[in-house]
Amino acid sequence: HCASIKKQVLVGSPVRKDALTIEVVRSIRHPEFTKQTMQYDVGLLQLAEPVEGPLAPLPTVAEARRLLLPDRSATIFGWGRTEASRTPVERVQKGEVKLEQLGLGGTQIVYRYYGGGPCGRDSGSPMLLQAADGQPRVIGLASATDGELCNKGGGTAVYTNVAAVLEFILRFIDPG
Numbered sequence: 001h002c003a004s005i006k007k008q009v010l011v012g013s014p015v016r017k018d019a020l021t022i023e024v025v026r027s028i029r030h031p032e033f034t035k036q037t038m039q040y041d042v043g044l045l046q047l048a049e050p051v052e053g054p055l056a057p058l059p060t061v062a063e064a065r066r067l068l069l070p071d072r073s074a075t076i077f078g079w080g081r082t083e084a085s086r087t088p089v090e091r092v093q094k095g096e097v098k099l100e101q102l103g104l105g106g107t108q109i110v111y112r113y114y115g116g117g118p119c120g121r122d123s124g125s126p127m128l129l130q131a132a133d134g135q136p137r138v139i140g141l142a143s144a145t146d147g148e149l150c151n152k153g154g155g156t157a158v159y160t161n162v163a164a165v166l167e168f169i170l171r172f173i174d175p176g
Contacts, residue, residue: 001035001143002123003027003043010079011051014092023048030168038158039106041143042165043124044172056126059137064163067129067139068109070102074129078122078142088121097127097157107164109140114154118142127159138162 004027010019026046033040059067076095079088101112109127118125127140140159162169 001033001038001041003029003045007045009045009047011053016079016088016090022051028172030165037106038144039108040165040168041107041160042141042162042168044169056128056138057131057135058166058169059129059131059139059163061163061166063131063137064139064161067131067137068099068102068104068161070099072099072102072129073097074099074127074139075136076118076122076125076127076142078118078125080119080121080123080125104161107161108143109159109161110156112154112156117155117157118145 004024007024007027008021009024010016010021013019024045025048027043028046029043030040033042074097076097078093080093081088095116097111097113097115097117099109099111100114103110122142123144125142126138127142128136129139131137139162141162142157143160144158146156146158
């Protein structure tokens with residue numbers, strides 16, 4: 001929902017001032033995305049220059065089914081604001097969430113959690129789950145929230161299920 005060419009990405013460091021800023025030159029939204037339902041909320045960004053480094057493994061549909069289980073712990077990341085700040089943070093944030101009241105529908109992963117979660121400006125940030133081989137998989141991308149997740153009062157988080165949109169992603173990238 002926030003993919004556009006008038007954006008920049010930060011790479012190379014978890015600290016904002018030390019990260020390399022790269023311009024986005026092309027944005028490709030999923031053709032079935034609708035703002036009303038937030039289904040298919042995924043976009044790909046082509047950067048002005050290549051970025052070196054390992055690619056995060058993406059799950060297959062079968063693997064996502066095995067990994068996405070109620071009450072499982074997941075790791076989330078984001079550059080958004082925190083409960084203490086209304087402005088973006090200077091260091092990428094990492095948190096552990098529990099997939100309480102987990103629901104899977106269409107292209108969405110929805111869960112309720114009372115211990116915090118994604119916040120404003122975290123859209124597109126990854127959710128990782130540990131796979132059977134010990135490696136993390138990018139299982140979801142932050143899409144929307146409802147409630148007081150930033151204030152640890154509880155709320156609902158919606159992530160796009162990467163496995164559900166994998167065909168779209170693989171049309172444009174080579175996972176190596």
